[in-house]
Amino acid sequence: MILRTLAFLCLGGFLSIVxxxxxxxxxxxxxxxxxHRLSVEDTKKKFSGPDLHFAGNKFQPKWLKQFLxxxxxxxxxxxxxxxxxxxxxxxxxxxxxxxxxKDARTLAxxxxxxxxxxxxxxxxxIEPLSKGQRAKIKYKFERTFSCISCHQxxxxxxxxxxxxxxxxxxxxxxxxxADWVANWLNTPEVYTAKSRMPxxxxxxxxxxxxxxxLMTLKKEPASRx
Amino acid sequence: xKRNCKNLLARITTLAVLAWLTGCGQxxxxxxxxxxxxxxxxxxxxxxxxxxxxxxxxxxxxxRQTYQWYCAQCHGIEGKGNGINAKLLTVPPRNHxxxxxxxxxxxxxxxxxxxxxxxxxxxxPCMPAWEHTLDEGTIHSLVQYxxxxxxxxxx
Numbered sequence: 001m002i003l004r005t006l007a008f009l010c011l012g013g014f015l016s017i018v019x020x021x022x023x024x025x026x027x028x029x030x031x032x033x034x035x036h037r038l039s040v041e042d043t044k045k046k047f048s049g050p051d052l053h054f055a056g057n058k059f060q061p062k063w064l065k066q067f068l069x070x071x072x073x074x075x076x077x078x079x080x081x082x083x084x085x086x087x088x089x090x091x092x093x094x095x096x097x098x099x100x101x102k103d104a105r106t107l108a109x110x111x112x113x114x115x116x117x118x119x120x121x122x123x124x125x126i127e128p129l130s131k132g133q134r135a136k137i138k139y140k141f142e143r144t145f146s147c148i149s150c151h152q153x154x155x156x157x158x159x160x161x162x163x164x165x166x167x168x169x170x171x172x173x174x175x176x177x178a179d180w181v182a183n184w185l186n187t188p189e190v191y192t193a194k195s196r197m198p199x200x201x202x203x204x205x206x207x208x209x210x211x212x213x214l215m216t217l218k219k220e221p222a223s224r225x
Numbered sequence: 226x227k228r229n230c231k232n233l234l235a236r237i238t239t240l241a242v243l244a245w246l247t248g249c250g251q252x253x254x255x256x257x258x259x260x261x262x263x264x265x266x267x268x269x270x271x272x273x274x275x276x277x278x279x280x281x282x283x284x285x286x287x288x289r290q291t292y293q294w295y296c297a298q299c300h301g302i303e304g305k306g307n308g309i310n311a312k313l314l315t316v317p318p319r320n321h322x323x324x325x326x327x328x329x330x331x332x333x334x335x336x337x338x339x340x341x342x343x344x345x346x347x348x349x350p351c352m353p354a355w356e357h358t359l360d361e362g363t364i365h366s367l368v369q370y371x372x373x374x375x376x377x378x379x380x
Contacts (some may be wrong), residue, residue, distance in 0.1 A: 077309050086293075086297050086298065086302060086308065086309055087302065142350070143344070143350040144344075144350070145353070146342065146343075146350055146351055146352065146353040146354075148351075149299065149310055149314055149351045149352075149353065150298060150299075150310055161313070162313060163298075163299075163309070163310030163313050163314065164309050164310055164313065165298040165299075165308070165309050165310050194294075196294060196295060196298060198295070198353045198354065198355055198357070198358045199357040199358045200357060201357050
């Protein structure tokens with residue numbers, strides 16, 4: 001009888017611990033939470049890295065795994081909330097922790113589980129863009145909406161150009177989820193308290209166009225030494 | 226009488242700025258529903274009478290912070306046109322400390338550039354439109370802040 005109660009208690013205790021650890025497990029072990037926000041509730045601390053509590057909505061799983069094995073530079077100017085942002089040319093960005101294949105895979109899987117729930121994503125259907133369509137959207141990206149002033153992208157010849165204050169978009173096609181891009185353009189406040197990017201009013205067709213356009217950008221950035 | 230008026234207006238702007246700050250996360254449903262509308266001349270014309278009405282706007286701590294947060298990306302933290310994006314733009318960001326040029330631009334032109342973007346006032350598209358990010362009170366105070374930076378007035 002006593003044995004059975006004990007077994008029950010143990011099992012109960014075990015079960016109640018497991019769910020709370022399941023996502024945090026390896027991310028906690030590797031101390032990712034010291035620089036990254038990993039849960040919506042985690043609002044108190046100031047983080048030196050970008051928010052990852054919606055990593056599962058934002059990133060392509062394959063890219064996450066690659067990044068963790070061989071992290072490249074995405075924000076050449078640093079993180080927008082850091083006090084030093086814009087104060088001078090950033091030098092000596094510290095290298096990001098990197099991992100062997102097995103750990104990278106487990107970490108990437110845990111990140112993919114981090115999602116903001118109840119967020120209705122407009123599904124974006126990725127169709128190949130004709131040259132004419134691409135040129136039309138590129139015009140909007142560069143002129144109508146000035147996106148290029150703050151974001152690196154690729155010109156038609158595949159050369160990198162554009163500003164540095166926003167994250168580089170040269171590899172957006174491998175890195176970001178198409179639905180998330182459209183959602184970011186529609187409701188950035190879901191993902192960040194205060195962005196440095198202007199808010200835009202655009203219809204869903206335009207958001208889809210930008211998302212499709214960004215999905216055509218596929219160039220691996222330089223890796224951190 | 227005139228003084229009172231000024232005070233009242235200053236207070237209204239402060240309220241507007243506050244409303245903008247707190248309203249940041251809330252007023253978006255309306256925005257999201259509205260379709261894309263590129264800046265057009267008529268809108269700029271419409272904005273003008275208001276620009277005159279709200280003239281005596283004060284530069285507050287909020288104005289400076291707004292400038293640092295958004296504008297400094299291109300115009301630099303001192304407004305000298307040397308922000309982190311500056312060298313990579315096809316047209317360099319305007320140096321907001323240069324009186325010679327800014328004297329030739331009216332407050333309404335500066336207001337229009339900030340609200341509807343560079344293209345709307347015959348300037349380069351690298352200057353984005355802030356109409357959906359900043360309210361009019363804040364934009365007026367940014368115009369005044371730029372007048373402080375250049376220590377100049379429209380001729």
